[in-house]
Amino acid sequence: MSQQSEQAEADAEGRFTSESVVERFEESYHLPVLGILMGFMIWVRTQAYDDFTGGERVLFSGNDAYYHLRQVSYTVNNWPFTMPFDPWTRFPYGTSVGQFGTLYDQLIATAALVVGLGDPSSREVALTLLVAPAVIGALVALPVYFIGERLHSRPAGLFGVLVLALLPGEFFRRSLVGFSDHHAAEVLFMTTGVFAMIMALGVAERELPVYEQLLDRDWDGLATPAKWAAIAGVAVTLYVLVWPPGVVLVGIVGVFFALAIPVEYFRGRTPDHLVAVGTVSMAVVALTTLPFIDSLSFSAAEISPLHPLLAFGVAVGCLGLGAMARVWDDRDVDPRAYPFAVAGLALAGTAFIALAFPDLYNLLINQSQRAFGFGQGASTLTISEAQPTPGVDPFDADRLSTYLYRAEYGLTYVVAIAGLLWLLVDSFLGEEHRSETLLIGVWFVFTLLMALTQVRFHYYLAPGVAVLNGWVLGQIVDLVGVPDLTQRIGDMKGYQVLTLLAVVMLIVAPLAPPLAAETRADSQQQDSPMWVVPAGGSDNVGPSGTRWAGSGAWMSDNTPQPGTYGGADEPMDYYGTYGKAEDFDYPEGAYGVMSWWDYGHWITVLGERIPHANPFQENARSASSFLQASSEERANLVLEAIPSLRGQAGEIDEMSNEELRSVVDDQSPQESHEDVRYIMIDDQTATTKFSAVTQWADPPGSSGGYFQRGLYDDNQSVEVTTDRYDQTMVSKLYLNDANGLEHYRLVHEVPRYTIVGGAADRQYRNSVPLLTFSRPPYNLLFRGWNSQLDNLSRALRANDAQSRTVDMGQISPRLQGIRAYNARITSVVKTFEYVPGAQVTGQLNGTNVSGQTVIVSINLEAQSGRSFRYTQSTEADEDGRFSMTVPYPTDNSVGPEEGGTNTSVTPVGNYSVFAGTFVPIETFDVPESAVYDNETVDIGTVDVPEPDNQVDVDDGNQSDDGNQSDDGNQSDDGSGSLSGTAPSMGTSNAAPSTAAPNAAPSTGHTSGVGESGTVDPLAAPVRGN
Incomplete structure (x- = not known):
């Protein structure tokens, strides 16, 4: 071979190699770019991983993630x-x-089995669930890319993914590590379903199947479009199986076909290909959802006949529209009349459903209103994520646009809306109409309505925003003539570069600060004493249940397993398989835990106990009725009547005490042993969430509001709580430690404390009567109970006794300008036990003992070292006999093995008896068995001092059937000004002086106890500055 030939071959090989590299890069450049963007999405979403895994157990964000852990763990097993x-x-x-x-x-369970090589540990299961939302969120990039590529080009798809990767807001938060709810999966499967439908439409528009092919049995010609339509149907079904209310996508697809088929016919083309896609895909949805029906009643919340029937209805509707088009052609009817005929047919169909199936019609209307019609009820609006987008209701354009810009999308939402209009105009006015563009438009509009109706649904809108931003950039690239990769980049003109950079920066730049804010952990400034610890960030971006984890662990270890309470021996299997029941027959010894519904899943998973109410809002009304009950008698009747009121639970707050008592008296043996035994209340239930509690029930006999104006700091008007609030069970239990109640005792409190009460700004222009300083933006928690905290508690009570506020800047410089009032320090979570109580009886011996007030009192101490006192009082009869019920024992002899509670609240000494004197005239013990079995403890005859040594007893804690406890703090007189002190929010966390006559109002002072064991009940209260 000549040298020239060799050189020519080498040159050709070089050119071939160079051209091959360019071609290969052009074919596959999107893969590494897409991989980098998805890797970034995972990386940024897992930055807080250590925050969830640093303790003994894996934590999650929110409530529902914990219940998913239970479900995943069951499926693993x-x-x-x-x-x-x-x-x-x-x-x-x-x-x-x-x-x-x-x-x-x-x-997730399958992934956990793979990670654990077929036998994962409980921690491996939890860790798999922990990272799942971040991985799933990154996977959303795939359908977003493919939709963008389908609509325009690879660069458009990649830019859409870039926008998706940078979006803050709901989509980002709900795909963070730890936010292991099903939301990220909803987005992935809905977007995949939309992409599959787009592909099916594209194939159908290419193949153009017609009705005659079916008549001719041209299976080969119909196979490809039918296959893609079936794939689209399967994709929609998978979405519904991930989230049953996802049947909304079937409705969205139905609306699309109701618009697309008339549009196609109006443009002079046969709509057979659209009819084929709609009929086949929705028929597949109907058939594939049938085997998964859970309930025969119509419901959107679970797979029910609604799902296949709605899909079947869309399929039949598509066939009907196709048949109408054929009739129009055969009879040569004006095509302009076709859309009106379709509208008339839709109205007729709606009227038929309303008349023939009113329940189904009402369900469809209600679900549509809840999804995208701003139709939430008052109780639904107590769910923060179900509230409308800020600025929607009432409508406020400035507030709405500010929220969309700052919290969710930057300018991308404006670009998306403009891009949608551009896309639709370009499609309808262009030479080549593509039905898939109309699908994008319908999908975007409905997800926009969903997002405006419920703020959480912005995670559905995010992919559409990203896709349309990518399409807009692609169109601008085409307009300015940017060269593709086969051309020299150096050929780009200056204006092309500047235009492209300007558009990219306009879209991307506003997204960087919000995203950085979302990923940045809240830092605790070193401006507080060492005994102040950070309270943590928002539940939306950090671990939730951290404060309840301690209560849950305590409950799991120190209360009897359900089925063994009271000595029963029928323990329930935590991961057992149980058949469906309308009203489950619990074994004897099973029991429930009362709390506000927000905390039910934490009780189930962290405490492995059975909550009464849960985040499905089940039993929310009865929980509200209990928490608002204004007497112990009413609260007891609510608890005892619950097992008999499954069909009437919605009316429990409307029933009188006599009606509830009748229900209890008529209970079956099964119902009589299904008892609620524990009550758990946290600082939010008693303060910031109390307004939500009141939305669910309105107890009978209640009058007046919970708040009114009061005077502090020399006639400064602020919002304060009223006597009605003080009489609720929330106040009596959480803020008063069950003082004066007969059947409730504190058994555990988390050793993390905060300040609760009212707060006002420096100028008193704004005041809040109830809040907790443990939550953002204050984030104030105290580690354990110590002398500093004890002194602070006394100072808060002393200031309140003088109707003065406290400058919170003295506690933490971060709280400068905040004034607290009617405030006290309390544990963030407290657990109480509902017990029969011990009957204490005795007889006074002395002169004029008839009607004498008898007080019994015992000092108690929580595991943290916080001391408090329980007191109970009654009046002796004409013979000097008295009887009262007390819930606290003087020993802890009945533990979980015996069917009782290993309480962390211990007695300090015995009960003391006071009657007309400063010093105890008798002491006695109460065994724990007496508290559980309602046994009588007779203390015998008690000698009362002679009249010369007596004083009138009025301890400020007299009770009416044990329910009207008053800790001695004067409360608002109802006149709008404060009488003596601010309205009482309960007794002090320190030992109050309620044990003797004429005692000054307690301000948190711990009375001195001498060597002889006597108590000085007249000790002067501590006065603050």
């Missing part, structure tokens, strides 16, 4: 089956919730 029914929540009925135990939980 019973793969591939999900939990059919759960008696470990919604006591005493049990529940089955279609939105849990879904395909999402099966996928």
